[in-house]
Amino acid sequence: MKYAVKKYNMIERNNRIAIALSGGKDSTALTFALKKLYGKRRDVEFFAITVDEGIAGYRPPTVEIAKKITSNLEMEHIVVSFRDEFGMELDEIVRKGKKKPCTYCGVFRKYLLNRTAREMGATKLATGHNLDDETQTILLNFLQGDIERLARLIPQRVQEDLIMRIKPFREVYEKEVVLYCLLNDIDVDMEECPYSQFPVRAAVRDFLYDFENRYPGRKYSVMRSFEALQDCFKAIFPQKDLTRCRICGEPTPKDMCQTCILKRELGLIDID
Ligand code: SF4
Numbered sequence: 001m002k003y004a005v006k007k008y009n010m011i012e013r014n015n016r017i018a019i020a021l022s023g024g025k026d027s028t029a030l031t032f033a034l035k036k037l038y039g040k041r042r043d044v045e046f047f048a049i050t051v052d053e054g055i056a057g058y059r060p061p062t063v064e065i066a067k068k069i070t071s072n073l074e075m076e077h078i079v080v081s082f083r084d085e086f087g088m089e090l091d092e093i094v095r096k097g098k099k100k101p102c103t104y105c106g107v108f109r110k111y112l113l114n115r116t117a118r119e120m121g122a123t124k125l126a127t128g129h130n131l132d133d134e135t136q137t138i139l140l141n142f143l144q145g146d147i148e149r150l151a152r153l154i155p156q157r158v159q160e161d162l163i164m165r166i167k168p169f170r171e172v173y174e175k176e177v178v179l180y181c182l183l184n185d186i187d188v189d190m191e192e193c194p195y196s197q198f199p200v201r202a203a204v205r206d207f208l209y210d211f212e213n214r215y216p217g218r219k220y221s222v223m224r225s226f227e228a229l230q231d232c233f234k235a236i237f238p239q240k241d242l243t244r245c246r247i248c249g250e251p252t253p254k255d256m257c258q259t260c261i262l263k264r265e266l267g268l269i270d271i272d
Pocket of ligand 1: 053101102105106193194195196197
């Protein structure tokens with residue numbers, strides 16, 4: 001992890017880093033590792049944000065894990081919830097809405113993480129994405145021909161009010177994260193979200209596992225190839241300038257942000 005942190009300048013002087021801590025294995029291991037490796041630095045601060053989407057049976061145990069690890073590490077921890085922010089848990093949203101659960105969940109969670117991190121004075125937002133996640137996303141976008149989405153994986157420049165994301169585990173295999181949890185006696189919850197349905201991603205994941213087993217190191221090859229092409233992606237799809245959502249004022253490339261569009265669809269706000 002230290003290699004990637006240094007290579008991509010993820011942790012710099014006077015950074016206040018928010019960790020997106022779901023309480024799943026990756027984000028819990030990341031919280032532990034960041035505190036252990038960089039917690040003694042006086043010029044860097046960490047705190048954690050947990051978003052409780054309201055998924056019965058799945059989220060409550062991981063919220064407890066998040067509370068426990070931050071308490072053990074003596075780290076500031078904020079829990080925000082869909083219920084408090086949107087007046088509804090994800091389970092209710094899913095019953096009411098017409099879109100897939102992950103559409104609401106992903107958009108609302110990103111909104112809450114960014115806004116909370118900003119309000120808490122964060123300069124960066126760290127997520128637990130590992131090498132397996134990253135290479136699956138890269139290959140998936142290639143296979144689906146979605147190069148614009150692929151280009152969005154590359155942070156191009158800082159935009160006002162949008163907290164820059166960092167992924168310190170992006171060069172760490174998923175199995176290494178699991179091993180790290182076992183070796184450090186970190187509580188993990190391996191349950192899968194009941195709404196998780198990604199058949200194409202699962203096929204890409206299985207292909208990469210199999211390929212890596214037969215030809216070790218190929219996940220790194222995918223990552224290096226992607227990095228070698230980054231300048232092309234940036235030239236074809238330069239990062240869009242952001243404006244302000246006319247409803248909530250959050251940064252967005254359009255007139256209205258995705259969060260307000262979904263809130264309107266759910267009848268949570270009344271606008272034309
Ligand atoms: S699988 Fe979908 S619904 Fe479940 S936590 Fe992830 S984004 Fe949310």
